[in-house]
Amino acid sequence: MKKTDIGVVGFMYGVCVLFLVMTLRLKKAAQTYPLFIITLLALLTTLYVYNMVKDAKRLGVTSGLEEVFGETLPGQFAPVMAMIVGYLLAMYYIGFYPSTLIFMVACLWFLKVPKWQMAASTLAVVCLVYAAFAMFLGVKLPVGLLFK
Amino acid sequence: MLETLALMGGGFVNALSPTNLFAMAAGTAIGIVIGCLPGLSAAMGVALLLPMTFSMEASTGLIVLGAIYCGAIFGGSISAILIHTPGTPASAATAIEGYQMTLQGRAGKALGVSCFSSFCGGLLSCISLYFFAPLLAQLAMKFGSPEYFWLSIFGLTIIAGVSSKSMIKGLMSGALGLLISTIGMDPMEGVKRFMFGQSSLYEGINVTCALIGLFSMSQAMILAEKKIRQRAKAAKFQDKIGVTGAEIKRLTPTILRSWIIGNLIGILPGAGASIACFMGYNSARQFSKHKEEFGHGSMEGVAGSEAANNAVTGGSLIPMLTLGIPGESVTAVLMGGLIIQGLQPGPELFTKYAPMTYTFFAGFVLVQFFMLGIGILGCRGFAQISRLSDAILIPSVAVLCVVGSYAIHKNFVDVVIMMIFGVLGYFFRKFDLNPAAVVLALILGPLGEKGLRRSLMLSGGNPAILFSTPICWVLMVMCIFGILSPVFMARMEKKTVENAGGDIPGETGDDPVRTSD
Numbered sequence: 001m002k003k004t005d006i007g008v009v010g011f012m013y014g015v016c017v018l019f020l021v022m023t024l025r026l027k028k029a030a031q032t033y034p035l036f037i038i039t040l041l042a043l044l045t046t047l048y049v050y051n052m053v054k055d056a057k058r059l060g061v062t063s064g065l066e067e068v069f070g071e072t073l074p075g076q077f078a079p080v081m082a083m084i085v086g087y088l089l090a091m092y093y094i095g096f097y098p099s100t101l102i103f104m105v106a107c108l109w110f111l112k113v114p115k116w117q118m119a120a121s122t123l124a125v126v127c128l129v130y131a132a133f134a135m136f137l138g139v140k141l142p143v144g145l146l147f148k
Numbered sequence: 149m150l151e152t153l154a155l156m157g158g159g160f161v162n163a164l165s166p167t168n169l170f171a172m173a174a175g176t177a178i179g180i181v182i183g184c185l186p187g188l189s190a191a192m193g194v195a196l197l198l199p200m201t202f203s204m205e206a207s208t209g210l211i212v213l214g215a216i217y218c219g220a221i222f223g224g225s226i227s228a229i230l231i232h233t234p235g236t237p238a239s240a241a242t243a244i245e246g247y248q249m250t251l252q253g254r255a256g257k258a259l260g261v262s263c264f265s266s267f268c269g270g271l272l273s274c275i276s277l278y279f280f281a282p283l284l285a286q287l288a289m290k291f292g293s294p295e296y297f298w299l300s301i302f303g304l305t306i307i308a309g310v311s312s313k314s315m316i317k318g319l320m321s322g323a324l325g326l327l328i329s330t331i332g333m334d335p336m337e338g339v340k341r342f343m344f345g346q347s348s349l350y351e352g353i354n355v356t357c358a359l360i361g362l363f364s365m366s367q368a369m370i371l372a373e374k375k376i377r378q379r380a381k382a383a384k385f386q387d388k389i390g391v392t393g394a395e396i397k398r399l400t401p402t403i404l405r406s407w408i409i410g411n412l413i414g415i416l417p418g419a420g421a422s423i424a425c426f427m428g429y430n431s432a433r434q435f436s437k438h439k440e441e442f443g444h445g446s447m448e449g450v451a452g453s454e455a456a457n458n459a460v461t462g463g464s465l466i467p468m469l470t471l472g473i474p475g476e477s478v479t480a481v482l483m484g485g486l487i488i489q490g491l492q493p494g495p496e497l498f499t500k501y502a503p504m505t506y507t508f509f510a511g512f513v514l515v516q517f518f519m520l521g522i523g524i525l526g527c528r529g530f531a532q533i534s535r536l537s538d539a540i541l542i543p544s545v546a547v548l549c550v551v552g553s554y555a556i557h558k559n560f561v562d563v564v565i566m567m568i569f570g571v572l573g574y575f576f577r578k579f580d581l582n583p584a585a586v587v588l589a590l591i592l593g594p595l596g597e598k599g600l601r602r603s604l605m606l607s608g609g610n611p612a613i614l615f616s617t618p619i620c621w622v623l624m625v626m627c628i629f630g631i632l633s634p635v636f637m638a639r640m641e642k643k644t645v646e647n648a649g650g651d652i653p654g655e656t657g658d659d660p661v662r663t664s665d
Contacts (some may be wrong), residue, residue: 041323111539
């Protein structure tokens with residue numbers, strides 16, 4: 001048994017409780033199907049807990065963290081995720097094209113991509129989006145609150 | 149019969165329009181690029197490019213997605229042969245013999261054999277698509293609400309089959325997906341369910357947003373957390389890409405065997421191209437007159453693996469198009485593309501929408517020719533693309549995910565939903581849960597709910613209606629098969645991989661369905 005699976009089980013039970021609370025607020029006839037699914041998920045999770053306990057007795061308990069996050073580089077992952085979130089926020093305020101340019105350059109620079117590749121890939125992505133979405137699909141990409 | 153032939157002919161006439169031909173060429177080239185990049189998978193590529201098909205005609209959109217699918221499965225072999233890194237898990241067996249041929253200075257020959265075998269496997273798989281799909285669709289016409297309920301249950305049992313490590317975790321993922329599929333308006337009572345005050349969730353979670361998040365954004369996250377590695381330089385080759393008449397004669401029995409294997413594997417739910425390639429490779433070795441060449445660069449090994457994995461493509465479309473049951477992740481994404489076009493998989497595709505369906509079939513046949521041409525002419529170029537660094541892929545994929553999800557309804561809510569599913573997909577993959585199961589449940593959940601509730605309404609609440617017809621019983625037996633088949637599949641896969649040498653080289657495009665590959 002891996003300790004990390006406790007998190008999985010906790011998440012599943014948490015979802016069950018959240019949906020149960022919301023289901024009980026619905027009118028009676030609309031409750032049946034969601035209740036059936038919630039029960040199913042709770043039963044399967046309980047079955048998994050049973051297997052976990054069985055495994056713990058048979059094979060012992062391991063952390064599992066090394067297996068799950070052994071290859072993770074927090075110093076790389078966290079900034080990239082922050083940049084993605086920042087990109088979404090920037091897009092909302094300054095629009096798609098400026099935010100995409102900034103995001104691409106910042107992310108590629110952080111990941112130590114050579115300058116010419118940085119320029120080429122940023123240009124390629126922006127051109128691709130413009131051609132495929134703006135021109136071909138006619139999607140009006142966000143211009144941003146500041147430029148509205 | 150005559151009507152079917154007319155539809156087939158009409159399909160080819162429609163498919164040969166300049167727009168469709170361009171769609172085939174572009175889709176195939178994009179698919180090959182995605183396939184040969186070891187960081188990306190076929191499902192991810194199809195999900196990422198799904199929004200681009202919105203404004204296209206249904207048949208053209210499906211042709212593009214089908215072309216990406218076929219191209220990606222073949223594309224995986226390029227990096228497998230040249231840099232010993234399969235672009236997708238479906239080419240893992242190709243790397244065994246293909247790279248040996250490269251080391252011997254026969255990379256061009258290996259690529260030629262791979263391209264020719266992929267073409268044959270894909271083309272032959274279209275035969276079963278033309279033959280079996282309408283037959284199964286006729287059967288599906290007899291389905292009522294109880295049958296549709298059991299059909300969706302059968303589809304959900306497949307979830308267990310597509311689970312990588314733990315069947316219970318696969319089922320848990322599916323149940324969670326079912327719960328998520330209840331978000332939105334209740335189809336019978338007209339009550340708002342679990343909408344968190346968001347009116348944009350009125351019609352439920354947008355499947356495309358979920359697909360892009362679960363398959364593509366989560367993949368960008370997976371790539372972002374790992375050390376960026378410099379990929380090996382693709383081997384330069386001077387020999388000619390192509391196969392001679394004598395070689396074709398020698399490879400024909402292997403290709404035919406692999407076609408049958410791949411096709412059957414494709415039709416079977418829960419199994420995919422990754423298992424077919426090893427089975428094809430194994431049968432090639434078993435029946436070869438040149439067994440001594442295996443492990444030292446055998447052409448038959450490359451042909452066996454590549455013909456089998458491409459034969460899966462046509463077969464896997466049959467249950468999806470006729471019954472609305474996607475057996476694995478790529479067909480689940482393709483089904484998402486069908487739904488986006490306002491089409492419901494099932495018998496209607498072969499009656500009301502038959503011209504569109506046959507145009508897609510014809511397009512699927514023609515895509516194989518494009519794959520052969522583009523594959524042979526562009527091998528050297530694709531070989532260089534396969535070295536593209538993950539550092540470039542991470543922000544590029546993230547941008548395309550954001551734009552793709554925004555393009556659906558042109559609002560930020562969809563982008564936020566995509567991001568939520570991206571994070572969910574990332575943790576699902578980290579903890580051996582199954583994102584594909586969530587997708588299948590999102591697609592099949594509403595079908596099952598309507599089937600169950602309509603049946604109970606018709607019978608005045610008596611559940612006996614669910615067991616009232618022979619088809620219901622057949623579907624119940626299939627559900628049991630769906631639950632048990634993963635056990636047999638896992639044994640079969642273990643055995644075939646062991647027989648093939650047991651070594652799957654390098655990193656592969658991370659397939660969210662069968663991560664163990």
